[in-house]
Amino acid sequence: MSEMADRYHALNAEVFPWFLPQWQRVLSLFDQNRLPHALLLNGAPGIGKARLAESIAGYVMCHQPVDSKACGHCRSCELLASSGHPDLYYLQPDEAGKAIKVDQVRELTEFMQNTAQQGGYRVVVLEPAEAMNISAANALLKTLEEPGKDTLLILITHQLGQVLPTIKSRCQRLDCAIPSSEQSVPWLMAQLSIEEAEASRLLSVVHGAPLTGLAFKSSGQQALRADLLSSLRDMLRGRKTPIEAAEQFVKTDVEIVLSLVLGVLSDVARMKATDELECIRNGDMEKMIKGVAKNTTPDKIFILMDAIQEELLGLKRRHNPNKQLLLERIFLDWLSLIQP
Structure with a gap:
């Protein structure tokens, strides 16, 4: 859990340009009081789905969002920016490549039964959804069926076909495609201060995933x-x-x-x-x-x-x-x- 929290971004950071359609869809649902209790972010690894999940979490938990962004100043935003918000829960395997276990989901269930300490939404970010074993997935079903008021579960998957149908059917899917070169090349050029040709070559090597490209060069x-x-x-x-x-x-x-x-x-x-x-x-x-x-x-x-x-x-x-x-x-x- 700590690895996900450690990479938390400032809540008023810009959403990646290739996710603007998904972002606008979520904001529209939220503003109309039609936001589902569970979202399933689906797409290739390395395109920034976790960042999108964090941005969604920040927006719905903010006490006074402005201009389609979290305000960055309320108590909720201050807690989120410091990775210490009591109403935000990260769930991932204990070790990379391992399964999410049923005991971890049971701990999540206990969190979901508590009252929000800061008022407003409680948010869970679970990544990757395909890492849940059968027992863990079945344990999550009850939470998905009865999540409680002002609760949002954001499941992230890199391999949709490996997520149980019973889990998928209880979430609203948000498909996240690999960005076009028109979107990703300028972004990578700006992040790494490199020329267009080098950015294009780098994206080709990493199958078009901008964050993978960023890590590939930086590491x-x-x-x-x-x-x-x-x-x-x-x-x-x-x-x-x-x-x-x-x-x-x-x-x-x-x-x-x-x-x-x-x-x-x-x-x-x-x-x-x-x-x-x-x-x-x-x-x-x-x-x-x-x-x-x-x-x-x-x-x-x-x-x-x-x-x-x-x-x-x-x-x-x-x-x-x-x-x-x-x-x-x-x-x-x-x-x-x-x-x-």
């Missing part, structure tokens, strides 16, 4: 990607062995390394299938991707992709593999793509 992942792509190319050219490449990246975040390799393989598969440059996301590695696609087979590509996805699943489940051996195996398989 040093962009530099890691550059080093990895260079090593993948060097292995194909015989300038570096898979063992040497594994040694280079063994002290980095192996999950990120595997995800980047998987992204390159996805481009190789697309190039193999269509032979169209527009379909690839790692456009700065066009020559390497075309070369691998030309000299490998679909079977080899998808076998390696399956192997990487299995390793990623194991890492998410807190398996503790020998990272050196894991990377050596993946890099050897990468090299074997173009070998008879």
